[in-house]
Every structure is written in structure tokens, then in C-alpha cells.
Amino acid sequence: MRILIFGASGFIGKNLVNFYSQNSQVDVAKLDEDETTLLSKIEAADVIINASGVSRSESENDFFMYNMFYSQKLFLLVNRFEKKMYIYFSSIHFYVDTIYGVSKRYNEFLLSKLDFEKKNHFLCLRIPSIFGPGMKPNYVSVVATFCHNVVMGKESRIIDGDKMLQLLFINDLIKNIDSKIQNRKENGYELFDFFQETVDISVINLFKSIKSIEADMSKVITTNNFAENLALTYNYFAQNENKSDS
Numbered sequence: 001m002r003i004l005i006f007g008a009s010g011f012i013g014k015n016l017v018n019f020y021s022q023n024s025q026v027d028v029a030k031l032d033e034d035e036t037t038l039l040s041k042i043e044a045a046d047v048i049i050n051a052s053g054v055s056r057s058e059s060e061n062d063f064f065m066y067n068m069f070y071s072q073k074l075f076l077l078v079n080r081f082e083k084k085m086y087i088y089f090s091s092i093h094f095y096v097d098t099i100y101g102v103s104k105r106y107n108e109f110l111l112s113k114l115d116f117e118k119k120n121h122f123l124c125l126r127i128p129s130i131f132g133p134g135m136k137p138n139y140v141s142v143v144a145t146f147c148h149n150v151v152m153g154k155e156s157r158i159i160d161g162d163k164m165l166q167l168l169f170i171n172d173l174i175k176n177i178d179s180k181i182q183n184r185k186e187n188g189y190e191l192f193d194f195f196q197e198t199v200d201i202s203v204i205n206l207f208k209s210i211k212s213i214e215a216d217m218s219k220v221i222t223t224n225n226f227a228e229n230l231a232l233t234y235n236y237f238a239q240n241e242n243k244s245d246s
Helices: 011-020 035-044 060-078 099-111 142-152 170-182 203-213 226-245
Strands: 002-006 025-029 047-050 085-091 121-127 129-131 164-169 188-192 199-202
Touching: 002 011, 002 035, 011 025, 011 170, 025 035, 035 060, 047 060, 060 085, 060 099, 085 099, 085 170, 099 121, 121 170, 129 142, 129 170, 142 203, 142 226, 164 170, 164 203, 164 226, 170 188, 199 203, 203 226
Parallel strands: 002 025, 002 047, 047 085, 085 121, 121 188, 129 164
Antiparallel strands: 164 199
């Protein structure tokens, strides 16, 4: 199986490349590459995964350019072929009235109206907040930010501690994606917005859980395998932040 991944330098993209490089032929590309190069890479691929995009930026133009213009350009290029699987990352913030939410709504609407599913398989994933080892703090992941702050002894400012978060570990996301790829269809449109491994936890309980890891893992306020995944993420920061200080 040949897999083409866009956004390979991002957190999800890096993990996808690492996972699929073990058993598949993996190629990577950037959305702003020239059309001839992109068409060649798309033609050679069985599955195209678009993990590229902007989640946070001071410039609204970035959301239009990368989340909409380039995303639509890629989709139209893939639509020139047949029997491809195209995976697009949307978000649970699809409904939120921010420029990010608008970009996801616009893409979902447009991409589902282009008859792509008549000759290809289009999988749209509405993902919750992803976390795991290696994610950048002080960006989009509150888990990474809390872990970084606790390890570094910095204060974490919590404004709305009762706010509920939906969190999904990176490995669980990839397992779900791989299951969809292994059972892919020749054509059709599929919206996937339920990940059974997702954990609902308040901001304050998340912070308390992370604070308790260094003292006693049994006090982590959570369910399922979340405690172990949270510990893996925390330990990554503990090991790497300590290295950077030495």
C-alpha cells in the first residue's frame, strides 16, 4: 500500500509517517508544491492523507490560504483520479463561530458536494483535541502546556476550570485511521466523528491529574487508559525538558 501524507512536519503528520513507514510505502508532500509534482505523487498513491492545516495563527489569511484554498486545490487534484482514498481532518470545533471553525465547515460542505465519492473514497474525520509525547506546548494542546509548566515549575493560569475537554491520545487516533484504511471502500463519502477512546475531563481535573503524576499515579482523575497515556506524555516532557536544562 502506498500512502501520501501532507502535513508531515506537524504532530499528527509525524506520527502517521512513523507508523506507516514500518509496513507501507510512504511519501510526503506540501500543499504549495507545483501541480505537476503533486499530480505525480497523487497518482502513485493509494491513500492520500491531508494532515496539513492551521489551528492557530495571528493572521486570518493563514486560515483561508492553508485550511481552505490549498485544501480545496488538493481535493480537486485527487478528484482527477479514481479508486483513491482521501482522508481529511476536520474538527469537533466544526460548529464554533471562529475563523478556524468556519474554515472546517466550509471545507466539509464544499468537499462533500463535488461528487468525489462516485469514483473515490472520501473519509472526513472530526477529531477531538489530540495529545501525546512530542506535542508542542503553548500552542493548541492544553495537555502539552500543563505538562510543560509542571515539569518546569511554571504557573498555569486556569480561567475556566469547569470547562469540559474532549481528549484523544495520538496512538488511538492512528489506530482508528488505520482501521478505516484497512477496510476502505472503492468509493463513497464517510463522516467519522465518534472515537470511543475519547475522554471527557474538566480543565481543573486535567491539571490535577498531571500534577499528581509525579507524586502518585493512582490519584490520576480519569478512566480507561487515559492515565497511562497522560503519564507517557508527562514523562516525555520530564525527560526532554531536563535534557534541555543540562
